[in-house]
Amino acid sequence: MFLSVPAGHHVADLARGPFLQALLDARPRPQVVVLSPFAADLRLVSELERQDVCCAPVFAAPPGLGARVVDSILSERFLLDSGLRAVRIQRDRARLMDTWRGRRALIALKAAVCRLPVSRRAWFQVAQQITDVSAYRTLFETHRPDLLVTATAGFLPMEVPLIYAAKRFGVSQMGVDLGWDNLSSKYHTVLPVDHLAVWNETMREEAVRFHGFAADRVMVTGALPFDAYFSGEPIPTRAELCASVGADPARPLVTLATAPALVYPTTDRIVEILARAIGDGALDAEAQLLVRVHPRDHADLYARFHDGRHVFVDKPFEQLERSRGAPELDSFTPVAAGRRRLAATMAHSDVIVNFASTTTVEAAIFDTPVVNIGFDDAPDLPLPLSIGRYYQFEHYQPVVETGAARVAA
Template sequence: MTTEGGSRESSPCVFVYANQGSTVRYLLRTNVLSTLEKSGARIVILAHTAEEPGFREAFESENIVVEQFALKACERYLAKSKLQRVIKLHRYFVINGRYHIQTLEDFNKIWLGEKGWGPKDRWSGKVMGLLWNGLRRLLMWSQVLRRGLIWFELEFFAPRFHRELFEKHKPDLVVVSSPGWWDYDQYLLRESRKENVRTAAVILSWDNPTSLGMAGAPVDHVVAWTDVMAKELETLHDVSKDRISIGGIAHWDPYYEPNTHMDRQSLFHLLGLDPERKTLFFATKSPTRFPWAPEITENIARGIQDGRFNESLQLLVRLHPIYFRRINGELRHQRLLEAFSSIEERYPFVVVNKPDLRSDVLNCDLSRDEARLIASILKNSDVMVNMFSTMVIEAAVFDLPAVNLAVAAGFDPLDKGRSRQDIQIDYIQTHNQRVIQTGGVRNVFSMDELFDAVNAYLRDPSLDAEGRAEIRRVETGPFRGFAGRKIGEHLLSFAQQSSSSVEKYSDD
């Protein structure tokens, strides 16, 4: 790594905080990191898993080092303060109240139901719910109060756990993956402000601005996917327009590199698919939000077996990475994984594909090659079924007909309004409705409707092509194929600005 005595002007130092698998995937396993590295910037990765076998070896180089983030210290600091935890919870459900965002309204209602503070609970719970919503509404309708809350946390809940690392490396920029939504972005952002170091948040997902509440700390720059996301950050999250840059979608860059995609024969050989059959691709949802995907898979398999489809079909099931979440080393969803294995054994035309995960600790840390595999699957499938995810947008990149499946499966109607496992919640979410309104995806509410929608697309794949084109136009962002490079260039530009110009946080 470049020596500490080197010129800061010629080789700025950038801290990159790797607090979750999605962050590692988006910032470190794309051209974001390689762009920073090739520039000669000195990069320090602050990682929760610095000591996990293979992590240092994967990323350290001449000008990249990995340092351990003070995870345990942050956990203890948050756990000892009830006031911090209450403020954090309130922030989660608060945005600019001049805009109605159905997603956050539903999440707030569900949380109150889980606490027993809903309108149908006993009187003491109702009172707590009224107090909660009253404070929430005050924050939503007053930007001054929202800014005041951020200032309060900055002044009174800003631990300095990484002072030695700031002194050792003297960073010019600290990069996180949210403006304080994910733990422990908020502490590192506050600490950076105390150290007078510029900060940048690179947003990870299309639904973050409409699914997550107000910032947990001031941030100097925010990098959005698209113009739509930039507008959401400005209007919902009080981020001034001049602090927002648009970078595109870094982990989708391989989608625009056709020479790296597998052809049909190679893909089918790799996955064990039958080249004589058409392919129905089922992209599963996180089992935390929908644990009934094995039942859906079996229902589709029976439909194929019983001749419910007009074509000879095979079913390719892609498991969400959260199926492989571990707690104390044990797979949390082992029962569901065994159910998928059983279905695959009983139906020869069902293939279950598992993601290639790089970490046993971080969720969703996918290998770099996974994007190329997904691209190859989308390119060579005939229809995709999913449950309201970014996969609808990804399918549109390849003009692949897609169906949103909204079937209750094993969800208990008595839990309606008290659980996020209600798939109808997803159907009406703000970001999903934006895509649905394009007409580029069909939405079905029973298995019979699913069979009909798939058959319609098999007969005529051009159905809803105009809607898919609209999804591509609005949701896939600029810099297609080189978004990682563009985001890296944005970060370099921020790092090269004088740290002395870091603005003091105020109500102005």
């Protein structure tokens, strides 16, 4: 069995969590080969080898012009076929952020092509034929896998040629959807893998309705990233969590889960606002702010706020060694016991502040109140460039409509 682990957070979910152990506990025990750019990390390789798991490198190669054109057509056809509001917003955002001469002509041409009587399935077949998979031939011929398990079903470019290689060499593919929004909010369609594992019935319906999967090919397995929360292992106490960052367990703890710049470009301004509110007593003079830095965010942006009294900055991730082409910010993975540390943060914080992220769901597991940032640092931004876009996405509507989180507008 091939197990694709393309990014740092997938290491925690697939290679170091209960998922891999469940595979290895199966009888007969499968031979598992982890395919990852982090085969360059000797610590991870040694850790896997102690479990009798091989690790083979894969490299991020940019797709050719033809593959990019077909992928763009597939994305637009997905929008036209699905009618999803979130996908349209994401498409419009990409166009606003990347303006160049000739874009209007290209948009018109792509719109005309997408209205031809050619199905998405046919375009997928074109994409499979023009994708160069020669770099994977030796890998498949050496190990002769019966199954390829992927972390994104094609959302990350690194997995696209791998999935097409499996199809080319007659190997079944199974996508494990690790996110709750991938099927309904990305201007990119999942590849037609043979099987898909999703969190819940809502996502199963999305896979069938929007992505054309046969119902019996989509399995509801629960939220795999949350398995660690229900494993029965104890999480750090409030005192232990606070001691690890230097905070006082007797004082209120507000945790801000930061966002990468592409999501919210001025998260440091939110830290400044909250720190000032604590300092002048508008929030609570005894309150503490824990800035939990996203793995794709830069901790040095917030270093100036860390005072060891009111504000504490924490990025509990380690950076893995990676092969060429793998993005630097995708190489961060939670430190040892990282999921339990995150669980403790969600459980022991008095309130979680975030940007419509998955930590909303994780905080709800521990019945911790959540406040979403719903305002922009710059005025009058168009919706696709505003943080308000997330509160229009279909997957987040249940949170907004039920009042599961307060949106600070």
